[in-house]
Amino acid sequence: MYDAIIDIRRLTVDLGGNPVLRGMDLRVSPGEIVAVVGQNGSGKSTLLRCVAGLHPGTSGEIRVFGEPRSDDARFWGRVGLLLDEPAWYPALTVREHLELMAAVHSSTRMTVDAALEEFALVERADAVPLNLSTGQRQRLSLAAALLRPSALLLLDEPERGLDAAFRARLADLLDAYAKEGGTVVMATHDPGLTARNRQVSPTGVAA
Numbered sequence: 001m002y003d004a005i006i007d008i009r010r011l012t013v014d015l016g017g018n019p020v021l022r023g024m025d026l027r028v029s030p031g032e033i034v035a036v037v038g039q040n041g042s043g044k045s046t047l048l049r050c051v052a053g054l055h056p057g058t059s060g061e062i063r064v065f066g067e068p069r070s071d072d073a074r075f076w077g078r079v080g081l082l083l084d085e086p087a088w089y090p091a092l093t094v095r096e097h098l099e100l101m102a103a104v105h106s107s108t109r110m111t112v113d114a115a116l117e118e119f120a121l122v123e124r125a126d127a128v129p130l131n132l133s134t135g136q137r138q139r140l141s142l143a144a145a146l147l148r149p150s151a152l153l154l155l156d157e158p159e160r161g162l163d164a165a166f167r168a169r170l171a172d173l174l175d176a177y178a179k180e181g182g183t184v185v186m187a188t189h190d191p192g193l194t195a196r197n198r199q200v201s202p203t204g205v206a207a
């Protein structure tokens, strides 16, 4: 068993010979939403990548679900990751992308129709992603991440490309996810998402 979904101790990361993270500590409990905030280049994405196991870190310890990170199907079955824009299947529509996500998971948090509704994509359901606007594509990325079941969401600037109304909506959708027991760690520059959640800087100090 574990008390913290994420437990980071003394994480140090050097990239290209430059110090990015220095002895960072961070504990995140189940059901928490954590906004990682800080200026450009302060190490927010680097932190998310370390938690996801995409970067090993230079020293320190990262435990996720009580275990050292292991890049296996069980881990990814519990973790939704949204970093940069995903690679789309050019011939599949918005609806088909969501149906694909539903098909590869044994259950979903919502139906495809509900996801289209929640993420304001009903009118673009039959479009292919490359014919969507930037914000609509971001809504599709988020719909796919929130449709599937998960215990932890790692989101890098989930507000990217979203208008003000949908940013507020996103905050509500993440709150609902956390109320179900899900945990969110997101790098964000959005004042709304930041204000209503626990804030940490990439040094682990309360911002």
Ligand SMILES: Nc1ncnc2c1ncn2[C@@H]1O[C@H](COP(=O)(O)OP(=O)(O)OP(=O)(O)O)[C@@H](O)[C@H]1O
Residues within 6 Å of the ligand: 015, 016, 018, 020, 038, 039, 040, 041, 042, 043, 044, 045, 046, 047, 187
């Ligand atoms: N592969 C790399 N090699 C060397 N330096 C890197 C590499 N990737 C990132 N960096 C540097 O590490 C630092 C942290 O980058 P990171 O992307 O984590 O910042 P960030 O806080 O997410 O920034 P932003 O708000 O602009 O997204 C930056 O100074 C960046 O230039």
